[in-house]
Amino acid sequence: MRYLITGGAGFIGSHLAEALLARGDEVFILDDLSTGSVENVRHLKTNARFHYFYDSISNKHLLAELVDESEVVFHLAAAVGVRLIVESPVRTLETNVYGTQQVLDAASKKKKLVFTASTSEVYGKSEKVPFHEDADLVLGPTTKGRWSYAASKALDEFLTLSYWKEKNQPVIIARFFNTVGPRQTGRYGMVLPNFVRQAIEGSPITVYGSGQQSRCFCDVRDTIEAIVRLLGTDRSVGEVVNVGTNEEISIDALACLVKERAGSSSPITHVPYDQAYEPGFEDMLRRVPSLEKLSRLTGFRPSTPLTETIDRVIDHFHARLAPATRSIDGIATTAAASD
Ligand code: UDP
Numbered sequence: 001m002r003y004l005i006t007g008g009a010g011f012i013g014s015h016l017a018e019a020l021l022a023r024g025d026e027v028f029i030l031d032d033l034s035t036g037s038v039e040n041v042r043h044l045k046t047n048a049r050f051h052y053f054y055d056s057i058s059n060k061h062l063l064a065e066l067v068d069e070s071e072v073v074f075h076l077a078a079a080v081g082v083r084l085i086v087e088s089p090v091r092t093l094e095t096n097v098y099g100t101q102q103v104l105d106a107a108s109k110k111k112k113l114v115f116t117a118s119t120s121e122v123y124g125k126s127e128k129v130p131f132h133e134d135a136d137l138v139l140g141p142t143t144k145g146r147w148s149y150a151a152s153k154a155l156d157e158f159l160t161l162s163y164w165k166e167k168n169q170p171v172i173i174a175r176f177f178n179t180v181g182p183r184q185t186g187r188y189g190m191v192l193p194n195f196v197r198q199a200i201e202g203s204p205i206t207v208y209g210s211g212q213q214s215r216c217f218c219d220v221r222d223t224i225e226a227i228v229r230l231l232g233t234d235r236s237v238g239e240v241v242n243v244g245t246n247e248e249i250s251i252d253a254l255a256c257l258v259k260e261r262a263g264s265s266s267p268i269t270h271v272p273y274d275q276a277y278e279p280g281f282e283d284m285l286r287r288v289p290s291l292e293k294l295s296r297l298t299g300f301r302p303s304t305p306l307t308e309t310i311d312r313v314i315d316h317f318h319a320r321l322a323p324a325t326r327s328i329d330g331i332a333t334t335a336a337a338s339d
Contacts (some may be wrong), residue, residue, distance in 0.1 A: 081188020177244025
């Protein structure tokens with residue numbers, strides 16, 4: 001099979017490309033490196049079935065060509081990460097809404113299946129856990145920047161489903177819940193890479209808010225397995241499906257676990273939300289997926305223990321730091337600090 005992955009040099013995209021290549025498929029990736037990194041796919045570049053295009057999804061001609069080449073389009077290109085959303089709301093909205101529209105438009109001309117990546121953010125501050133795919137979305141006011149991300153991804157979902165209903169365009173939507181693993185950058189606010197970097201550097205591990213808020217962290221390998229399985233069944237077409245685990249952990253407990261696994265002496269500190277993000281920032285206390293639908297459609301439930309994922313992330317950070325540390329200390333510090 002031939003696949004196009006928009007955002008293929010990103011965290012999830014690069015793992016997906018790797019998995020598809022490993023099973024013998026051909027992969028085209030389109031990425032403008034706005035949040036992705038060439039480092040994520042460098043090891044794939046020698047594979048003759050891997051084709052890398054450094055460009056934006058707003059390049060209509062290239063997008064059309066790549067859609068033509070592919071049988072399925074994974075649309076993962078998006079502005080993600082709470083920090084990025086709070087700091088660059090215009091970019092978030094434009095990338096997410098305009099980008100998805102471009103991809104759907106190009107794919108619908110050839111009726112190529114589009115797999116749209118969405119997020120658990122769309123459930124907003126709903127307290128009815130576990131979140132079922134058909135539950136109401138509870139978003140805060142438009143004056144609070146954080147909700148623009150949820151709104152933009154909800155609009156992506158509406159657009160995707162409209163192409164399915166009105167134009168018979170085959171689509172699948174996955175709502176990812178806190179995916180974690182090697183190559184995820186902490187630059188845009190994601191908690192695990194930030195904690196791991198802080199633990200390894202021996203700097204304070206910064207828990208935002210009370211630390212009592214909880215999340216369910218899903219290993220990226222499980223996420224990829226879920227994606228591949230969803231694609232493998234016709235029953236997924238036209239559906240919105242949660243992808244994640246339902247093992248919940250508080251952010252305080254996560255900080256302790258990372259500290260312990262890294263053998264770190266970092267202190268754990270608490271930072272108020274308005275200092276960490278912006279005044280009036282609203283967080284959600286719990287975020288737990290219902291996995292019934294994923295399980296019913298694919299027979300799969302992610303199950304990698306969080307400790308295993310944390311260890312892999314720690315190893316990844318060590319591996320990235322090791323050669324640089326040996327040669328030029330200053331560069332090593334810069335590389336780590338930017339992650
Ligand atoms: N968080 C934290 N310290 C950090 C980064 C994030 O305590 O350095 C918190 C954040 O406020 C949230 C949780 O960790 O409550 C998960 O944050 P992330 O941005 O990874 O995911 P999301 O908020 O989208 O669930």
